[in-house]
Amino acid sequence: MYLKLTEGYEAMSNPNIAIMGATGVVGQEILKILEEKNFPFNNIKFLASARSAGKQIDFKGRTYTIEEARPEAFDGLNIVLASAGGATSKMFAEEIVKRGAVIVDNSSAFRMEPDVPLVIAGVNDDDLKNHRGIVANPNCSTSQLMLPLKPLHEYGNIKRMIVSTYQSVSGAGKDAIDDLVEGTRAVQNNQSYEPGKFKDYPIAFNLIPHIDVFVDHNYTKEEMKVVNETRKILHLPQDVRISCTAVRVPVHTSHCESVSIEFEKEVTPEKAREILSNAYGVEVIDDPANSKYPTPLYAAGKDPVYVGRIRKELALDNGIAMWVVADNLRIGAALNAVRIAEKLMEMDLV
Numbered sequence: 001m002y003l004k005l006t007e008g009y010e011a012m013s014n015p016n017i018a019i020m021g022a023t024g025v026v027g028q029e030i031l032k033i034l035e036e037k038n039f040p041f042n043n044i045k046f047l048a049s050a051r052s053a054g055k056q057i058d059f060k061g062r063t064y065t066i067e068e069a070r071p072e073a074f075d076g077l078n079i080v081l082a083s084a085g086g087a088t089s090k091m092f093a094e095e096i097v098k099r100g101a102v103i104v105d106n107s108s109a110f111r112m113e114p115d116v117p118l119v120i121a122g123v124n125d126d127d128l129k130n131h132r133g134i135v136a137n138p139n140c141s142t143s144q145l146m147l148p149l150k151p152l153h154e155y156g157n158i159k160r161m162i163v164s165t166y167q168s169v170s171g172a173g174k175d176a177i178d179d180l181v182e183g184t185r186a187v188q189n190n191q192s193y194e195p196g197k198f199k200d201y202p203i204a205f206n207l208i209p210h211i212d213v214f215v216d217h218n219y220t221k222e223e224m225k226v227v228n229e230t231r232k233i234l235h236l237p238q239d240v241r242i243s244c245t246a247v248r249v250p251v252h253t254s255h256c257e258s259v260s261i262e263f264e265k266e267v268t269p270e271k272a273r274e275i276l277s278n279a280y281g282v283e284v285i286d287d288p289a290n291s292k293y294p295t296p297l298y299a300a301g302k303d304p305v306y307v308g309r310i311r312k313e314l315a316l317d318n319g320i321a322m323w324v325v326a327d328n329l330r331i332g333a334a335l336n337a338v339r340i341a342e343k344l345m346e347m348d349l350v
Contacts, residue, residue, distance in 0.1 A: 014042040015350060016077045016093070017102075020069055021084030022046040022057060025174050026106055029334035030081055033240060035060055039338060043323050047073055050055055075102040078350050083333065085194070087276070090341065095231040096244050097133030102350055104135050106333050111136040111229060121148040121339030122280040128349055135340055140332030141165045141222070141255055142229040145324060147281040147331070148306045152320070153234055154306075155275055156263030160316065163226055163244045166256040167211060168296060169209045171328045172248070175235070180250055198248070208248040254296030255332060257324040262316040269310050272320050276307050281331070286310050294325035305331055 017039075021027040027048075031037075046057050046066045067073050069088065074080065076094045080287055082089050086109035086137045096103045104295050110116040117127035120282035123146045127137060136147070145163065152158070169176040176197040183204030186193030200210075212221035219227075221291070223244040249256075261267075267275075277284050281305040285294045294306030305326040313319030325334060344350045 005118060014040045015079050015341075015345065016043045016045075017041045017081065018047050018077050019090070020047040020075065020080055020082040021106075022066060023052050023055070023169060024083055025049050025177075026083040026329060027334045029329045030083065030337060031057075031059055033206060033330065033334050033338045037338065037342075039341070043076075045073065045077070049088075057060040062298070064267045068303075071095040071099075074101055076098045079104065079344065081337050081341060082106060083337070093134055099229045101346060102133055103129065103133060104137060104337050104344075106137045106337055108139065108225070109136075110134050111138060111225075112232065118229060118339055119336075119343075120150075120233060121336055121343050122266045123150045124233050124235075125347070126342050128343055128347060129346075131349060137333065137340065138229045138233060139222070139225040139339050140171050141167060141244075141257065142226050142238070142327040143232070143258065143332045143336055144305045144326035144328070145226070145230065145254060145257060146233055148233065148276055148307050148324060149230070149259075151262065151275045151282075152263075152272060153236075156265050156267040156318070158172070158236065158240055158261055159264050160241045160262040161243075162260045163225070163242070164258040165222075165244065165246045166249045166251075166258075166296075167222075168248060168249065168253050168255055168328055169197075169203060170253045171255065171332070172211075176203070177252065182251065184200065184250070196285070203248060205249050205250060207250075209245065211246040211248055219244070220246060240275055247275050247300065253327055253329060254299040254325055254327040256294075257322070259324055259331060260313045260316060260319060260321045262313070263318045263320070267320050269312055272310050272322070276310070282307060283303055284310070285307065293323060296325060299325045301330075303335060304326060304346040317349070324347045 047069040080103045083106040086107035089109040169180045179197040226244040227242045286308040293308035309323035314322040
């Protein structure tokens with residue numbers, strides 16, 4: 001269906017790039033990261049819906065006009081960083097590829113397509129060599145888990161894993177952030193409040209064990225993303241058993257995960273700390289005697305995936321339990337998208 005763009009391209013230091021969905025929460029974070037990294041580009045476009053077209057956006061000291069995302073807007077581009085939702089990505093992906101660009105897509109539209117690489121930069125970069133114009137960015141909960149999981153798997157071989165996620169409202173967009181802020185204010189002022197994004201239950205001072213729709217066996221789609229995407233990224237066989245429970249929590253930014261892993265060979269807590277202390281993109285904060293462990297507030301606005309509470313899992317053979325925390329807007333979405341773009345350029349795949 002999509003053209004193969006990995007042959008005949010020379011290394012590119014200054015590509016023409018576009019941000020599709022530039023006005024959204026993740027799109028804004030992409031702009032921030034591009035500026036922080038001083039990402040090299042020749043030309044840049046900011047694309048959004050017709051509703052936002054014509055508005056102004058500031059980037060690196062210049063003011064740009066947002067353009068409507070339509071097929072001709074992708075002419076002359078090399079990389080499109082897309083964070084405009086699955087329907088929009090599906091609408092434009094073929095047009096983007098046909099015009100010679102690579103789309104790095106933050107939505108779930110293509111993640112489980114067999115011919116689309118699902119990539120965490122620094123974990124499975126070689127999968128980029130098989131791209132046909134589309135690269136998928138994993139779900140935010142999966143993304144932060146892969147960086148510590150990959151080196152542990154390389155050492156001990158994962159046999160079974162149980163994950164519980166505690167996901168911040170920013171993962172559900174601006175409406176969810178507003179719901180938390182306004183709901184919290186209403187409770188504090190003893191006022192009534194009608195939930196917006198979270199219609200069934202208020203998120204303020206509450207936990208909601210329900211993210212996305214329920215699917216098979218009463219697991220949610222969000223939970224199954226962690227299961228299926230982990231298998232795809234780490235190339236795990238189907239007999240590796242993985243289970244997930246996803247919970248929305250009244251936190252602005254950063255997702256937390258309680259992770260229990262059973263390995264084929266013994267992995268001691270000491271060995272796990274050693275491995276993770278040397279892992280790409282991971283920082284260990286693990287001193288329980290002095291109450292040192294990562295929290296969502298600490299991780300917000302930072303790039304690393306933080307790991308703490310590393311201990312022997314008492315319920316599993318050769319098991320390790322750990323606590324994983326990261327800014328879901330950065331490593332869970334925007335930062336990984338930009339890192340993928342950097343890898344595509346570095347590996348001459350654009």
